[in-house]
Amino acid sequence: MITQLKIDFVSDVSCPWCAVGLGALEAALARVAPDVKAELHFQPFELNPQMPKEGQDTFEHLNQKYGSSREQQAESREMIRARGAAVGFQFSAGGRPRIYNTFDAHRLLHWAELEDVNKQIVLKKSLLKAYFTDSENPSDPEVLVRLAGAAGLDEARAREILASDEYAEETRERERMYTDAGIHSVPAIIINNQHLISGGQPVEVFERALRQIAGAAPARLSTA
Secondary structure, three states: OOOOEEEEEEEOOOOHHHHHHHHHHHHHHHHHOOEEEEEEEEEEEOOOOHHHHHHHHOOHHHHHHHHHHHHHHHHHHHHHHHHHHOOOOOOOOOOOEEEOHHHHHHHHHHHHHHHHHHHHHHHHHHHHHHHOOOOOOOOOOOHHHHHHHHOOHHHHHHHHHOOOOOOOHHHHHHHHHHHHOOOOOOEEEEOOOOOOEEOOOOOHHHHHHHHHHOOOHHHOEEOO
């Protein structure tokens, strides 16, 4: 008997742990297949909603936010790089040079979900690769339009959305819904609207949770 799950992956394009968590979740889903299948939806969360379009130097931003030194940031970067490599995601060796505003990326992802959830998945993964692997700017309309087209979405329609405020209110409403529900860090993975797994967990943690939930056993809340 096949168990069908709905998974809401609350995350930000500029969150490295979200890239790690997504890779681990997909690996876990491959392990539990074909007995467990999942429909994956990406939900918006902005780590830096006040970030200007031009962005900010990454070291400067993290130093101001966390007080971390260059050495500490390099150690963290290497740990995340190794965790990403373990689940098939490649972070650029030098790290991301700048942190950008991601609201327009979330607006496009909202539209993509309405068009085709599978195309939303492709767009999300392309955005993560563009930012963390290729050091591209996820707030640049030309980058966003190109990635939308590569995901099989209409480029002209994507450009039209980005030139307007379309889906802005819907995206902010989704963001508020999750923050009002108590989610203040990402990734946050919500299964069947009731089971929460927090953080970029190892594959084994996701696999165990998926099996428990599919078997209707009580699932523990997992935190990074």
